[in-house]
Amino acid sequence: MVYGDLLTRFCSICGKLESPEMPLVDNLCWDCYKARNRMIIVPKDLTMEFCGVCGSYKLHGKWVKPRGVEDPKLSSAMEFVEEYVKLRGSGSLKALEARSIGGGKVSVLVRAHGTVDSRIPVYDEELWVDVNVRSVVCPRCTRVASGYFSSIVQVRAHDRPLTQHELSIVNEIVEKVLSSESDRSGAVLNYRVEAVKGGLDYKFDNFRLARRVADEIHKRLGALIKESHKVIGFDGSKGSRISRLSISVRLPSFSIGDIISLNGRIARYEGFSGGKFLYYDLESGGRGSVNYRDAWHGDVSIEVVCRSHELYSGFVNSITDDDIEIIDSSGRVYRALKPSAFDVEVGSHVKFMVFNGKIIIVSRGK
Ligand SMILES: [Zn+2]
Ligand SMILES: [Zn+2]
Known part of the structure; x- marks a missing residue:
């Protein structure tokens, strides 16, 4: 196409002359063409159902919660508009902001980035889109309200x-x-x-x-x-x-810190991990475990000997070759067996229990 003296074409709406940089599209300049052919297409009667109880909205027949973290009604309206507003030409749509405009309506600012016609370079178009918001209680909230x-x-x-x-x-x-x-x-x-x-x-x-x-x-x-x-x-x-x-x-009948009898051996229950009940053997000082199945269904008999909150506490007053003397807070004196699993020193605080007439030190510390 040759331009020069033959610059006789002009926009049929605004009269702007055609230029090599901006050839007319269907006899219109780009601005007039864009104004006549919007990229953002708004469906008639945009109505969103919104649950004021939980803040979710109905999208394609399903109740969903808005991803946005701000006001749920405004966030819902933005996502709703992004979903229902259509784009003519090629490009992308994005809801930028929303505000309540009264009368149960929310207005959402939408920006389209693209072009309505491939002969016009990419540009942005913005439009405030009004959505009617119908406040309802969603089925889930209705069920919950009725105690179901x-x-x-x-x-x-x-x-x-x-x-x-x-x-x-x-x-x-x-x-x-x-x-x-x-x-x-x-x-x-x-x-x-x-x-x-x-x-x-x-x-x-x-x-x-x-x-x-x-x-x-x-x-x-x-x-x-x-x-x-x-x-x-x-x-x-x-x-x-x-x-x-x-x-x-x-x-189970035992909880962390309880002293249990495990097929007759005295142990402290330490917790559940990897499908096993873990214990600390107070006689050998070793750690061990019982499988979930064996504890619930198997042959391992586990009985609670002493609850953790029922253990006595006191301090070590003296240690002899045969026994350990413990004094509790009321001044009462106990003679305990020497623990085989750990050492205690004079002055250290210990927890202990009475079992089958014997005093057994279970742990150090208060
Ligand atoms: Zn024009
Ligand atoms: Zn709801």
């Missing part, structure tokens, strides 16, 4: 209450599982915890969550897990039965 939970994890210990240490481990596990699951699914997770006689009941509205919590407690504390299902109704819309999942999570 699909699964229950019952945490108990065998023949004893849970210790503070165990309670804090269990709570930590629940928090950890909830936060990792919500990161993954983006959905809102609800649970309720109830203190009941002998332990805690955790209620979830999600089978998977209940199973993960039970499994983590099993791994950390060596708990015995038993699942049971109960059919509680029928979902006509899905043609399936509705069942409730109960998981019994039973901790």
Whole structure:
């Protein structure tokens, strides 16, 4: 194409003359063409359903939680608009900011980066897009409000209450599982915890969550897990039965620091790790372990001899070849056997217990 004296073409809207740098597109200058042909296409009646209870919104028929960390309604509106606004030409769309404009509406600033027509170089276009926000309570929050939970994890210990240490481990596990699951699914997770006689009941509205919590407690504390299902109704819309999942999570009769008798040997229980109950043999001073299966189902008999909080404490007053004299805080004197597993010195504080009429030193320290 030759330009020169023949510069007679001009934009049919604004009259701007064509130049070699900016050839007309469909008889229009670029600015007029862009104004006539927007990159950002907004569907009619953009309406977003938003749950004010949990801050999630409905996207393509599913309730999801916004990824944004600020005001959930504004974050939801931005993600909603990014999803439903279309781009003409080629390029990308991004929601930049959002603000409430009253009347149940949120306005979202969208930027398109690209071009509406391949004959025009890439540029940016911005537009404030209004979204109607319909506030509703999502089905999940409705269920929770009505007290419905699909699964229950019952945490108990065998023949004893849970210790503070165990309670804090269990709570930590629940928090950890909830936060990792919500990161993954983006959905809102609800649970309720109830203190009941002998332990805690955790209620979830999600089978998977209940199973993960039970499994983590099993791994950390060596708990015995038993699942049971109960059919509680029928979902006509899905043609399936509705069942409730109960998981019994039973901790062993012994807890960390307790003195146990292991097939007759006296040991201190040290914790559960790698599928094994670990102990410290107070007779030999060696460390050992019992498999999860053997402890719960096998032939190893484990009995609690003395709870950790029931141990006596005192200090070593004298040591002879035969025994060790201990004095407790009330001034009472005890004659203990020499521990074979470790050394004690005069003046050191020790924990001890009475077992079969003998005084046995269990550990050093207060
Ligand atoms: Zn023009
Ligand atoms: Zn909700």
